[in-house]
Amino acid sequence: MKISDLAQQTGVSSDTIRYYEKIGLLPEPARNLNNYRVYSAEHVKYLRFIKNCRQLDMTQEEIARLLHLAISPFEPCDEINQLLDEHLGHVQERIQELQQVEVVLSKLREQCLHPKQVQDCGILEGLNSIVAWEKKSS
Amino acid sequence: MKISDLAQQTGVSSDTIRYYEKIGLLPEPARNLNNYRVYSAEHVKYLRFIKNCRQLDMTQEEIARLLHLAISPFEPCDEINQLLDEHLGHVQERIQELQQVEVVLSKLREQCLHPKQVQDCGILEGLNSIVAWEKKSS
């Protein structure tokens, strides 16, 4: 199976596949006589796993940790649970941040319901004077 | 007013101030005899504006557009409203995406409520078999 086949089967571009290999997320495949990469069914599984994690917005580092854990079948899985919990926490934090942004933006938008000249636009006014609210973490 | 004063008054680091100048977001300040940057009250206003926009998660490009519009007081302000609407749209989209991620992560987490061995951990199982849901846009 060549790189374009793997790309097609997983919906991950060839460029990205080579990139994952380079950073060590995806195991190096065998090569054929022309130096083309040759992938196995294992690689499909690996890459699907990675893709799923990315869709869950995990970082490469989190994925690397998960992959590392996945190959130690007899270890306790606390670390996996912990990683998931932390990641879930980050996602929830980010949602809250964005919801705050949404509120401020909506209020700001109401400052200018009818088109005017720029000098009278309440939005620019508003942008000059937002009272910085607290962001929990960045 | 030197760069560290501006930094202190706005809560934006000196590094970031120089960076904003470099990419053209912040107007170039005057220089004193030692070639130190000398800022005016205008710069404080500018930088506060930029900081407010960044807190609203706007990109540098959006901010640049706003700043450009802000100096044309007699133009109609439709474009400002449109920019805000689009940006609000992006924020709402991202919130929805993250909420979907949150649901999937929570379900995944339930696959392993009691610590086990890695080989029996339902989370890894789950990560292998997430049915890719539709993302509206990336």
Add this chain to the structure above:
DNA sequence: GCTTGACCTTGGAGTAACTCCAAGGTGTTT
């Protein structure tokens, strides 16, 4: 007068997670 420490300057490298491109090799078809 000299050292110390706190600033300032510039330029460049590093971060995450890719994406795109150029230059060159290979393989199949017409």
Add this chain to the structure above:
DNA sequence: AAACACCTTGGAGTTACTCCAAGGTCAAGC
């Protein structure tokens, strides 16, 4: 033989910074 689609590597570009090194300046203290 030419056209076209694929493969290889290496390197640059993206966003929004952050950090660092090497060198210049300035005020205070001994």
